[in-house]
Amino acid sequence: MELRLPTPHAFVVNPTLQRDVAQQQAVDKRISIVAGGLSGLFSRPKPEEIDLAYAEFRYEAFWHVVATVRYVFERNKTYTVPVTGAEVRKVTVLGQEFEVVTPQPQQSQQSPAGFLQQIGQQIGIAGNVTRTFNLPAVEYCIDENRQERFLEVAAGQAVQNGADYVKKDKTELTNFATLSAEGALIATPQMTASKVLRTLLATMTKQLEADKVLEEGTTVETCDLYFRPVYAFELAWRPKNKTAVVEFDGVTGAMINGKVMRSGGAMLAPEALFDVNADNIASLFPSTVVNVQLVS
Template identity: 35%
Template sequence: MEVQLSEERVLRLVPQLTLDDARILVENKKVHLVAGTVGALFTRPKPEEITLSYSELRYEPFWQVTACTHMVYERQRMFTVSASGPEVKQITLLGQQQPTQPQPKGSPTIVLSGVEHCEEDQRLRRMFTGDGTNKQDLERYLSFGSEEVIDLASYSWDGACMPPDTKAGAIIRQVITEIVRPVKAQVIHTENVSVEEIQLFFRPVYAFEYLWAAKNKRVVIECDGLTRDLTNGGKTFKKQIKSLLDRDLLFDISADAVGTFVPGGGIFVKLTKAAMNFKQS
């Protein structure tokens, strides 16, 4: 089996609104998002009673992996052919005469041994959160504009950048395990796996921490920097993210490890990987 890996890419999704724009959206709905359904309407806070204590822009990671397979193989099969009526005693096929076999019900039959020549192609795209959870609705972000990050070490982020907990090797393992499946075959002529896309995206998220002093309640409201969706119950990191983004650690794929991607043991794997070098001399 040959596994071909494409060039890895890191992309920053460009925010569709500024921090101030996001704050205005949140301010207009902060009473509902902070107070929720607590108490009757007359106990709900006034807008001025809920104050902004902290805000941040951060970039959250997600993975996109697209893979395809191409297989050419042969398998033996027995074909049963029914005669037109009980009077048929022999059938000549391809110049060979075959005696029919009577059946308890229906017409007599002959059984032929043949070989099926098969060609099979599959393709799938999978999306994963930074912790390795398969979440296909992340595809909605792929339509937004992005900027490729060539050198992670020198790239200037306009917000905190969160490294993914799950690295490329584990993500690719999940995809290949899903797409490579056993087939019933006597001879396999070609068995190729191509990982066409290995992309790490970072999407913008604005987070606003509000304090409702009368209730001693703090609530973090998040604004999606692409879709403008608002959610409460979020979190802030307040510059606690100190991990450096290292391309070699994020894309931890090696020829020695690729064998673990393929389900089942005893399979010879040839790895073909795009040659890349992003380190500056």
């Protein structure tokens, strides 16, 4: 298996919604956020009863990977070709002669009429039986599978809007320390590049039904890491001792019921995140794939 790898990149998706604007929206909508599904005049909070208890700015990371697995191979195949004329005994194809055969009758007890039909099949006069000849051939095959994935760094779950995020305005990240410069929190990544590719390629490689393999290659077109901004605000309704968290997507501006992380994890060094190298490329594939070679 030949393996081609891309130059990896890390990006920060630039926000369209700024943190202070998101916080003001949370404060302005605090009654509906805290009240949730409550109804009735006496069950709804008053604006002065709700405090902004906690504000959080964090980055949520995901991988964008694109890979193609390509097989070119040959396999021997015998084609069964039907013949329409009952009188045909032989067929010549490209100078090679093939004998027309009649399907063998099933060995079972039959009526006299069935016995006569069998005789007719054997001598080629039964019109309702398809007679054939066998044509040996070599099939030249190309099996190509291209997959694209957007997977969370935290647990490897699919990112619903990943295809939209990567099309947004972004800035290439050259120094990971800048992510926390403004107090942003980041969860400790669990899915490194090797784990993501291993998960993807396990679904793409296959055992071939082939007599001769001419080409066997995997091209990883993209293996990029993205960080998108998220703002979360915890609102407290003091008289009821109730809290609610609202979350804003800094890229799309969407508001949802969310969560807070409160404390960040340890950010891995770039070489620990982009951990694919010549020494571990074989581990990216299932054990059935052998002789993995890194090519440029």
